[in-house]
Structures are given as C-alpha cells and as structure tokens.
Amino acid sequence: MAAPAEMTSRNISGKYMMNKTLSDSSDEILRLQGVGWTTRTAIYYASIYLSVNHYTDDGGIEHIDIDQTLTGGIGGTTENRALDWLERSHEDHIFGAVLGKNRRAPLAELEREWLKKDWLDESLVDGAIIYTQANSDTPKSGKTWASQQTWGLEEVNGEKRYARHVYFVGPGGEVIEIRLVYDYQGPL
DSSP states (O other): OOOTOOOTTTTTOEEEEETTTTTOOOOOHHHHHHHHHHHHHHHHOOOEEEEEEEEOOOOOOEEEEEEEESSSSSSEEEEEEEESSOOEEETTTEEEEEEEEEEEEEEGSEEEEEHHHHBGGGGGBBEEEEEEEEEHHHHHHSSSOOEEEEEEEEETTTTEEEEEEEEEOOOTEEEEEEEEEEEEEEOO
C-alpha cells in the first residue's frame, strides 16, 4: 500500500510491512554480518513489520523510534535513533554489538551515488535526507562491517513508498547496495 499523499520525511510515523517483492534481498548482507543460515532462512520467510514513531523532543532533537516485529517466532529489533550525529552503542540479538549515528544530511554531502538517487522531494527537510551509519563494534562482536543508509519516500511502480537505500561494506571489502521498500499499513 502506498504512503499517504501528504506524508513527508518530516514525520514518517506509522505502521509498515516490508514488501519483499519490491525490495532487494538482504540475505548476503545478513550473512556477511555473521547471521547464521537458520536465522537468515527464517527472516526470508517471515513478514517484517515496523512501528515507527517519529517526533521531536523538547530540546529540538528529532527522533525515530522503530519497533520491528517478525512473524514465525523470530524476535524483532528496536531502533531508537536520535538525529544528532552522536555515536551510540547498541546490543542487538541479531547483529550483535553495533555503533551507530544518525542525522539529516544534504544529498550533496553524501559520497555514495546510490544513497542520493531516486528520492522524492518530500524526502528532504531543509534540503537534507535522513542518513544513518552503523558499524560493527568489532572489539565486542568479533565482526567487521559497515552500513550507510538513507531513508525517505520514493516512487516505486507509480506509488509513493517509504524506502531505505543501504550501502554495505562487508569484512572482506564486499560492497552491496540494496533498496528496502515498505507498504504503509496505517497510523500508529
């Protein structure tokens, strides 16, 4: 289902389901992150749901809190992101120890063309898109990988959709670019 016509990246709050037909496969990224075959297979067959709460706190800092749930008995993850460019550590039961930071970034500042392309104007607030970086916390996790993402609204098959562009670098320097596309399910 398309995102509401009035939706912009100023507020992407809502319920979403990953559209696996429109999304690229994330299996190789998960493998390079050290996620085992059994878990990857379960993720492949599960439906992935996001509950997104996007707000600005009293200090003027923008936040995006996401609860991810999966069908089939796989525990989901929680992403609590402050768009303030401060690095924070997070322990994730799927990805392990992760270091991440988030902000709005002008497209011209992004190095990777993949992260810049195909966004609707509604993805930009004051000329900047939601940009995230996550890296394995190698001393804690024993894994080495890095991910950059841009989040916004994109036209997919003639419909406005919430999407993420992922630029991933694996432990051996493997580069993978994927797009994740979501069906809007309604408000929180």
